[in-house]
Amino acid sequence: MYIAAALSICSAVVLATWASETCHSEAGCCPRGWEPWGGSCYLIIKSGNWDDAWSACLAMGGVMAAPRSQEENNFVADKAHGMTGIHWLWVACTNTRGTWRCGGQDMGGFVNWRPGQPSGGVREQHCAALTSWAYDNYGKWHGVRCNNMYRRTAAACVRRPSQPRQFCLFTGRDGRPVESRCLHGHVVREYPLASATVGLCGRACYNDPRCFSFNIKKYHNGETICQLNNATSSDDPVKFQDSGSACTYFEI
Numbered sequence: 001m002y003i004a005a006a007l008s009i010c011s012a013v014v015l016a017t018w019a020s021e022t023c024h025s026e027a028g029c030c031p032r033g034w035e036p037w038g039g040s041c042y043l044i045i046k047s048g049n050w051d052d053a054w055s056a057c058l059a060m061g062g063v064m065a066a067p068r069s070q071e072e073n074n075f076v077a078d079k080a081h082g083m084t085g086i087h088w089l090w091v092a093c094t095n096t097r098g099t100w101r102c103g104g105q106d107m108g109g110f111v112n113w114r115p116g117q118p119s120g121g122v123r124e125q126h127c128a129a130l131t132s133w134a135y136d137n138y139g140k141w142h143g144v145r146c147n148n149m150y151r152r153t154a155a156a157c158v159r160r161p162s163q164p165r166q167f168c169l170f171t172g173r174d175g176r177p178v179e180s181r182c183l184h185g186h187v188v189r190e191y192p193l194a195s196a197t198v199g200l201c202g203r204a205c206y207n208d209p210r211c212f213s214f215n216i217k218k219y220h221n222g223e224t225i226c227q228l229n230n231a232t233s234s235d236d237p238v239k240f241q242d243s244g245s246a247c248t249y250f251e252i
């Protein structure tokens with residue numbers, strides 16, 4: 001009796017991450033170049049005026065940071081301090097007609113004004129920037145003109161990390177991966193992989209709306225291919241069969 005499908009159960013979950021992301025924990029992954037800190041991802045960019053910095057952060061999938069604690073304030077100040085030629089770091093707080101708002105919200109939380117600040121005028125819009133070069137008033141916020149093209153200015157963009165993806169790996173009764181069984185006849189796309197990277201094939205599957213499972217097939221000559229399937233093994237148990245070569249099957 002052919003009960004191959006029943007012998008395989010999804011009993012293991014593979015945490016796979018994209019090659020372009022840094023995952024420091026199961027809590028999340030930061031895109032390449034972004035640094036994880038305090039549960040978020042940070043990227044320090046060199047910027048011109050405040051509006052340029054604000055737009056640049058949005059364009060990169062984040063928002064300009066307005067530090068919410070002394071620790072976060074010091075973290076971004078230290079990052080900017082480490083950049084050659086940077087003296088200021090924009091903070092996402094602006095003053096419109098005398099009222100300061102951070103990220104569009106009334107201020108109510110952490111602020112780190114230098115004594116005597118903010119001094120931003122009522123007639124002209126001012127923006128907050130923290131000092132990142134001098135130890136005197138280091139990290140303190142100042143109200144400065146938003147439209148000045150401060151060549152020595154940076155901004156901290158912050159974004160939430162993405163969750164690591166999990167794929168279901170099928171194992172036999174002994175708990176070991178079934179390394180020869182894949183789903184046949186439902187391949188909608190296939191392409192070679194430089195290495196047997198589960199994450200890259202899984203990402204392709206996530207990005208293709210037709211994909212419900214994928215096979216990673218390894219030929220004797222070492223070639224590895226990623227096959228995206230438009231069905232799962234339970235949709236078509238008969239086609240969930242041994243392959244002539246090493247093959248590992250995953251569901252998303």
Ligand SMILES: *[C@@H]1O[C@H](CO)[C@@H](O)[C@H](O)[C@H]1NC(C)=O
Pocket residue numbers: 185186187188230
């Ligand atoms: C799935 O893909 C196969 C080709 O591999 C095709 O024959 C079949 O019609 C597709 N099924 C659906 C539901 O799209």
